[in-house]
Amino acid sequence: MLSAKFAPWHLIPFSWKYAKLRLRRRPVLVHFEVTMRCNASCGFCDYWKTSPEMKAKELDSFVDAAKAFDPMVVTWTGGEPLLRRDLEELVGAVDRAIRFKWMTLITHGAMLSRERARSLWDAGIGQFSVSLDYLDERHDRARGIPGLAARILANAEAIRGEGMTVRFNTVIKDDNLEEIMPLVRAAESMRVGVNLSVYTDFKNGNTQHLLRDDQTERVQALVRELLEFKRRRRGTISNSDHYLEQIPRYLRGEMTEPCQSGKDTVHIDPYGGIRRCPDFPVDGHWTAYDGYAPIKCDKCYYACRGEAQAPLRTDRFLDLVASP
Numbered sequence: 001m002l003s004a005k006f007a008p009w010h011l012i013p014f015s016w017k018y019a020k021l022r023l024r025r026r027p028v029l030v031h032f033e034v035t036m037r038c039n040a041s042c043g044f045c046d047y048w049k050t051s052p053e054m055k056a057k058e059l060d061s062f063v064d065a066a067k068a069f070d071p072m073v074v075t076w077t078g079g080e081p082l083l084r085r086d087l088e089e090l091v092g093a094v095d096r097a098i099r100f101k102w103m104t105l106i107t108h109g110a111m112l113s114r115e116r117a118r119s120l121w122d123a124g125i126g127q128f129s130v131s132l133d134y135l136d137e138r139h140d141r142a143r144g145i146p147g148l149a150a151r152i153l154a155n156a157e158a159i160r161g162e163g164m165t166v167r168f169n170t171v172i173k174d175d176n177l178e179e180i181m182p183l184v185r186a187a188e189s190m191r192v193g194v195n196l197s198v199y200t201d202f203k204n205g206n207t208q209h210l211l212r213d214d215q216t217e218r219v220q221a222l223v224r225e226l227l228e229f230k231r232r233r234r235g236t237i238s239n240s241d242h243y244l245e246q247i248p249r250y251l252r253g254e255m256t257e258p259c260q261s262g263k264d265t266v267h268i269d270p271y272g273g274i275r276r277c278p279d280f281p282v283d284g285h286w287t288a289y290d291g292y293a294p295i296k297c298d299k300c301y302y303a304c305r306g307e308a309q310a311p312l313r314t315d316r317f318l319d320l321v322a323s324p
């Protein structure tokens with residue numbers, strides 16, 4: 001199953017909840033961004049420049065929003081969420097407030113020790129999504145944290161060894177195309193999952209890592225390798241086949257389907273503001289949410305955008321029941 005917290009019988013209440021949310025046109029996935037502060041210094045994101053003074057303005061509970069949306073998937077994100085010392089309390093309160101949800105935590109992983117993972121898992125987290133774009137020091141340099149990749153790999157193995165679910169969030173960039181399959185195989189050997197996204201410059205205008213036109217053939221070959229890997233072994237790569245198949249089309253600029261962000265997924269920032277997606281401006285307080293119309297935007301092809309557009313095919317069901 002997607003998370004070690006779930007058993008096959010969970011598919012029944014989850015399917016029921018999914019149908020209810022779709023019928024009521026409510027988001028299936030809600031991102032709770034608990035802080036914009038971050039102690040990494042990625043060149044493709046400006047969150048780490050957030051003033052420490054903003055800490056005082058961060059929400060001390062997401063329970064009301066959780067009850068109002070009652071989503072099927074809750075993603076705890078940042079900034080770096082582990083900078084919040086009260087993260088276990090935030091997670092635990094939401095865990096008690098709503099039923100039949102899958103809660104994941106996105107982190108850069110530098111502070112995700114086995115002990116912290118255990119306390120967050122016990123509070124309600126059902127998957128640790130750790131950013132990892134390279135297996136070596138290139139990842140440390142990209143994030144500005146010495147020793148990061150080695151720490152992530154060691155901790156992921158230890159956390160997985162205790163029966164908790166870990167997935168690497170890996171962004172496909174211009175300079176890691178040859179890294180993707182080795183990373184997937186390393187994850188497979190550790191029984192850790194991988195979720196892939198495509199690099200975007202929408203966060204802060206950094207075009208340095210955009211996939212180039214002359215890399216199209218290599219990207220197509222990589223997609224074939226990933227799909228072939230999935231056919232052999234489901235569970236390691238959590239992207240749908242559809243998402244992977246569409247990557248070359250997105251890169252060629254042929255994706256004309258409107259983005260469903262704000263409709264199927266929605267983002268609540270640390271101060272209670274609501275956005276259709278993390279990279280769009282705030283539209284007001286979350287209590288004023290009245291749905292978003294699909295939008296013609298092609299600024300990103302992150303997994304959350306792509307999966308919202310993916311049709312419900314048999315292979316998605318197989319992905320749901322497979323384990324890393």
Ligand code: SF4
Pocket residue numbers: 038039040041042044045046047048078079080108143
């Ligand atoms: S991408 Fe993530 S880890 Fe990097 S600065 Fe932004 S919030 Fe921090």
Ligand code: SF4
Pocket residue numbers: 202259260261276277278279280295297298299300301302305
């Ligand atoms: S494509 Fe969708 S998710 Fe991506 S930036 Fe545009 S509106 Fe946001």
